[in-house]
Amino acid sequence: MTVRRHLSPYERAVWAAGEALPATVAGAVHVEGATTPGRLRDAVAAVRARHPLLGSRVERGGPWRAWFTTEGVPETPLRVEYPVAGRTVARVLEEELQRPFATADGPLARFVVVDGGDSFDLIAVFHHLVADGHSAAVVFRDILRHLAAPGAGGPAVAAPPADGLLPGPRVRPADLAKLSRSLRLPRQAGPPALPPGHAAPLTCRTWTLDRAETTALLDRCRAERTTVHAALCAAFARARRAPGPARIAVAADLRRILAPVPEESVGLYAASFLLPVATGRPHDDLWEGARELRERLHRRLRPEELRPLVAGFRLLPLPDGMITRLLHRSENKGARFDVSLSNFLTSIPDTYGDLRLTAFHGAAHTSLSGAPLVILIGFGGRLFFSVTSTDPDAAGLCERAMTHLNAAVTPARPAGARL
Missing domain, CATH: 3.30.559.10 (Chloramphenicol acetyltransferase-like domain)
Incomplete structure (x- = not known):
């Protein structure tokens, strides 16, 4: 094609x-x-x-x-x-x-x-x-x-832009205001991005929850009436060492609102929004925060909230050079978010003739600020994680977040409890 x-x-x-x-x-x-x-x-x-x-x-x-x-x-x-x-x-x-x-x-x-x-x-x-x-x-x-099976592939698949598959009218004046609110939270005090040649090296770390650990997490989330994504947001907010609410960039799959759904298309059908998350106190119940976050995420993932993340750009007829300069200037002022969390479940097969797919990790590098980008992929009954960042504390942040999450999934037994 x-x-x-x-x-x-x-x-x-x-x-x-x-x-x-x-x-x-x-x-x-x-x-x-x-x-x-x-x-x-x-x-x-x-x-x-x-x-x-x-x-x-x-x-x-x-x-x-x-x-x-x-x-x-x-x-x-x-x-x-x-x-x-x-x-x-x-x-x-x-x-x-x-x-x-x-x-x-x-x-x-x-x-x-x-x-x-x-x-x-x-x-x-x-x-x-x-x-x-x-x-x-x-x-x-x-x-x-x-x-x-060479030669068994299907026909070419078109990849129409997400803009043309959105529900509702093509342009709404309110889209621009919603886009601005979704992408902007007050910056917190912190170091600016380092200039090229002076930045810390980019590092990528991967880890996996096995089937038993994944099942335990999913079962506990269901019992607590929340989701893995909400629980992760709560755990990462708690893992931060800086004061104030955590600014979490949440990735959203736009396919949930597009029609027809571009299920087989390979293209850009994702967007993100910023979500402030209270860190909570050490003795607070993580699940209480996760339940509240589930409701907030559910509201933000509704069509009327996701649509402006794409449609709003129709109301920003800026020359591409200006977009480039504005974003570069913004990034050099420091990170807009503290951590980005992407989470998706894939149902692709694991067996292809004599070949067997046994692991699937994602990774991304989309910011000069160095803020950690965490990607979680659910595949084959396991959860595959990665973090990419130039922040020296990125690995420590993930370890603290997973420690909080594991402690909430399998709380310590009271003293004297029988095994």
Whole structure:
């Protein structure tokens, strides 16, 4: 499928932001079973043909217009590595997240395989303009399907912009006000972002809850009438060491409100909003806070609240250069949020012929401020976490948050209690 279409107002804003800020998202899967670099290259080419935005570039047509085009875009890169002691998938992710995409040249996706012989790790890296977490799952599924049965892939899938799939009228004057409120909270005192060349190194850390731990967490959340996402927000707010409410950036999957739902499309169908969360006192019940957060998240995820996060950009007809400069200036003043939490459940299969998908982590680098970006993926009865940040305390923040969460799931027995 040949593509040439205008970037929507929302896509143009994300593209312009990516000219000044990091705009890279990635996924990493571990697969039991053998393949070859040649077979993987064929699979990547087939998936690019099925999802053409992966093989696109951005053509600028002046300060207010830009297009996706697949014309003149080179082959999608696939780099092959082999296991080396001490070089983990997290290290590969750190390197790839810091490599910007040349959007004018394309393509806007690339891949790395770490070939272990009887198993392999596959890393997919995307410009956020053409993929989100759900998109990454679709790409991995389609690659593994092609490896299991070459030539069995389906027809090309269009990726219409989210702007055109929103419910309700095209433009509402109130959308701009709601967009501004959703993206802005008062900044708190803190260090500004460090200039290039002086920033701390970007680090990525991954961890996993096994099936028993995942089941215990899900069961407790159901018993407490809340959700994992709300419980995580409460735990991370409690884990902060700074005074005042935590500013949590919550990622939202727009597919919940779009019609028709772009279930098979690979593109940008995600947005985020800021949520202030009280830290609570050490002896406060985490579940009480999580129940209150569940209600607040439920309200913020309603169509009338999510819609302005995309539609509002139609009322911001700024030239792309101005968008780039404004966002760069804002980021250099410091982080807009203390931690970003993305959470999604994927139901893609785990078995593809002789190949078995056993792990799925996500990662992202979308801010100069260095604030931690935490991604949680539910897959195969387990929860896969990652955190990416230049904050030296990011790993400590996650450890404290998980300690709070684990203590709430399995509270200590009273003294003298029988086992």
